[in-house]
Structure formats: structure tokens, C-alpha cells
Amino acid sequence: MGKSKAEIQKAYRERKKQKEGEAYLKKERERVKGYYVPIEEKPQRKANERRKKVREWVRQHRLKKKNLTKTVANNLEQTKTVANNLEQCSEISSSSDVTSTVNIVTEQLIVKLPSLATKKRTRTRVNRANAKHRRTIADLTDKNELLNRKIRTVSKRYQRLINREKKTQTIIRNPTTSSSSRNSPSTSTSIALTPRKRTIQEIREEGLTPHKVPKKIQEKLLFANVITEEIGAAWKSNGLKGKHVLKKIVNGEIIKKYKMKKMLGIKSGIRRHHFKATVCSNKLLSFPLLRKRVESREILRGDVVTFLERDDNSRMMPGKNDKKKTETGHIQKRVLNDSMLFLHLKFKTESPKKISLATFCRLRPKHICLTKHLSRNKCLCQKHQNMALALKNMKTSGANVTINPDEFVRQLKDKPLPEILSEIRNENVRYEQWKKVEMADGKKRTKIVEREETRDSFISIVHTQVRDFQEHVSRVRLQYQALNNLKENLPCENVIVQMDFAENFSCTSADEVQSAYWNSSAVTLHPVVVYFKNEQKELEHKNYVFVSDDLGHNIGSVLYHHSKAFV
Incomplete structure (x- = not known):
């Protein structure tokens, strides 16, 4: 039977040992040492496997050493026993024969014995604190070596990046x-x-x-x-x-x-x-032309913002905190009077520029809020709010209507009012309205009054309310158109004055006492806006605010503020 590959390789190594001797062994040791990888650089699994093998090798080495020690001790005892027996048998054998025999036996049993005294000693006492410090030092050394390897890895990576940047x-x-x-x-x-x-x-x-x-x-x-x-x-x-x-x-x-x-x-x-040339043509790729004309886009944006900030399209919120932070500062919020869809149609009728609804909505600035913010606003038109409450009650009763009064007026062009009211199914309808109510002290105050009417009575009330509201909306539009026309054609030496009462504000003192809370005073703010044309015939305006402790909103107050505005 032929030899296996392992047997052939083993025979080859034996021949090399006999031929080259120590030089071959040294060469093999260096070769194996070149493959050696320190246990700190190995993965955790392989490191554990090597530790396990090393422990097994050490155990076998100690066992072999222990057996060798026992064998030497047994041989020594046997030698002593043989020597004693030979001395006792001196009468039978001659002295020369005994001496030669002892010498032969002794020469055959001469070995280099290990130091047995160290085995009989007790274990060296080690201070626990010192042992703990040594373990800590060993752990820190391992961590330091690990961090050094990481530093070398990052340094090599950084150097490769630098070289790549230089090459680029x-x-x-x-x-x-x-x-x-x-x-x-x-x-x-x-x-x-x-x-x-x-x-x-x-x-x-x-x-x-x-x-x-x-x-x-x-x-x-x-x-x-x-x-x-x-x-x-x-x-x-x-x-x-x-x-x-x-x-x-x-x-x-x-x-x-x-x-x-x-x-x-x-x-x-x-x-x-x-x-680079195109596949289909020998012509070179041309650079892309400006797809967006920056100047025309900014002009269009300005036109849209001016349109949305008009008083007939939006109204300014009166609160001090009703402001929006922008890149240039804080701007007072405005609330649209209508939906973006209708305002887009209105803008297209007034302007010859073509603009889509999506672009129109995208150009709306942040400080102009949608109509959903109207419910949080104050100082609203009573007719608009009463119509909004009536539409809300109609929708609750089963009618398919919008809750926006202006949108409802436009829907009446396509769908008549009797057809809309015929959708109401409830026999009794609850509806709310803003009205002046006489209080117990004899004064009248505006509050929301809730009433319940029959279906026919409610339809009759809505008919009257819708007719009055349509007239009101028509007057508002005509007034805005007249005011805009007057601003555009304003003579140089004439002015337009817009003035109205604002909300009453309560005044408090700094660091006031607790009892002063019930003695707070109020003031009236009366804002005034004056429009005029400068020397270049451009429309300008100036703002005035009059503060008065007279809380009455009457003709005398208006006359006084009017006289102060033109002093």
C-alpha cells in the first residue's frame, strides 16, 4: 500500500533534518514565527481557542514533568536498595566484584535531578492590594494597546483620504x-x-x-x-x-x-x-438656458403679495401678538377674506399674467393666513358672522352648503336658494345669531342668542338674511373699488384719511399690589391712516394712533381725533 501525503511530507522533513541539521530547524522556526499573530490582535473567538489550547499544553507539560519526577525518585530508591543489598552480601562476593557492580549500577542511573526543595515550599504570599494594582495595570495596558491600534487605523484612513484628495x-x-x-x-x-x-x-x-x-x-x-x-x-x-x-x-x-x-x-x-455629444446627433450638448426668469418671477411674486394684502382680499389682525417672524423682521398677520381658489380667479381677471393655482398658492407669503383663522379673530363683521352661523345651522339640519359666506353667495349663481333650502329635513331648527340683548342693569350688549324655529319659519328668516347679505357684499365690493380708484387718481394736494376705533385696552401698573387688580383702568386706541402722493406722484401713507381715557365711541370722540390729526 502506498504512503499518504502526510507520510510522504514527514519522510521529506526527516531527510532534510539529516541533511541540513540545525540550519533546517532554524529556518523552519523562523518560517513558523513569521506566521505567528499575537493573541491581542486576534478576534475574540480565535483568541479564546488559542488560550484553551495553551492551557491544555501546559496541563500536559506539568503532568509529564510530574511523572518524570516520580520516575526519578523511584529509580533513586531502587539504587539505594540495591546498594544496601550488595553491602550485606559482601561475605559472599569479593570486594572488587562488589565495587565494579556498584559502579556499573551507579553509572547507569546518573541523571540530572530537578530541585525538589522548591516543590516543598509553601506558596509565596502576595499582597492583595499589589495584586489588584497589577491586574489594573494589565487591564489599562491592554486598553492602551487597543486605543493605539484604533489610532493607527484612523491615521492610516486619514492618510489615504489625504492622498486621494491630493490625487484628485x-x-x-x-x-x-x-x-x-x-x-x-x-x-x-x-x-x-x-x-x-x-x-x-x-x-x-x-x-x-x-x-x-x-x-x-x-x-x-x-x-x-x-x-x-x-x-x-x-x-x-x-x-x-x-x-x-x-x-x-x-x-x-x-x-x-x-x-x-x-x-x-x-x-x-x-x-x-x-x-459630451449626444447619441442621436453629432451636435454638442448645449448649456441649459435659464428656465426661470428671476426678474419676472420676483415681479409676479410682488404682484401676488400686493393683491393678497389689499383690504378687499384680506384684513389685518388687530392683536399685538398676531405677528409672524420673517427674515426681515416681524410682520402683522393678515387673514384672507375668501378662498384661494376664488382669489386666483379674481387675480386672473384683474391681471393679464398667466399663473396656475399651484403657483398662486405657493407665492402666498407666510404672514397671510387662510380663512380658517377667521374663527379666532376679533372685530369681525356682524353680518358675515351671522351668515356664517346660519350656514352652519343649515348644514347641521341636512343642507349641503359651504360654511364660507362669500363662497355661498357665489354658489347661488349656479344653484338657486329654494333648491338649497329644500334639503333641510328637520322640522325644528336651532340657529344662533349675534344680537343686542338688554341686560338686568338696563344696558344693551351684543351676545350670541340661540333660538329654535320651525322649518318654514327658519326658511323665511334665511331668505331675508341672504338678500340683505348679498346687498352688503355688493356694497363692500363697490366701496373697495371706489377707494382703490381714489388712491390711484388722488391729486397731489389732497389726502385720504381712514380712521376707526380699535379695541379698548386695560392698563396695569408696574409692580402693582394685589388689591389694584380690581381697580384697573382702560384706554381707547383710535388708529388713523393718511394716504397722500409725494413729489414723484407715488402713493405714500402715514400712521397715527390716538390714545384716550374716554371709553365712549361716539361722534364727539371722532371729531376730537379728527381735529388733532390735522393740526
């Missing part, structure tokens, strides 16, 4: 500020080189001496560097149109023929994809 800067350069900010593609230095210095450096990098190179060759290299420098500077400084013209000039048939596009991009900083 060398191959593809992008000019920054001037034509002297680009270097030769054959060097990784970050020092800005002029075309002449770059020419000299390129000659030296090729192993040549500049003054030994013919002058004509130097001039041609310098000319090439100057041209590429100029092209790169022109590419950087010009806009899209200039780049488009430059691309048509430098990207011709000759540069394609000699395959110099890449070199042109490296030298001038122009990326190659700008010169």
Missing part, C-alpha cells in the same frame, strides 16, 4: 480666483504656479535642464500653458452664454481627432461632460 486635485483642477491658481497636472503641490514657472517645472520633471532645452520648444510649451490658463479663466469668469460660446470655440474637430479633450479639461479646469 492633481488630476482635476478647478480654477478659483485667478488664472494663476492652477498647477501642473504632473505635480501634487498646492503652490500656485504661473504659466512660465509651470513650464519650467514640467521640463524639470521630465529629467531635463531648462537652459539646455531649445528656446522654440520652451516657447511652444509656454504658449500652450498660457492658452489653457486663459481658457480656464474665461470659463470661470463668464456666465452660461459665455461658456456656451467658449465651448463651441475650443471643442472642434481637431481636438476630437487628436483626443485632447481630457488634457484640455485637466489643463483648463473644464469638465469633460460639458463637451
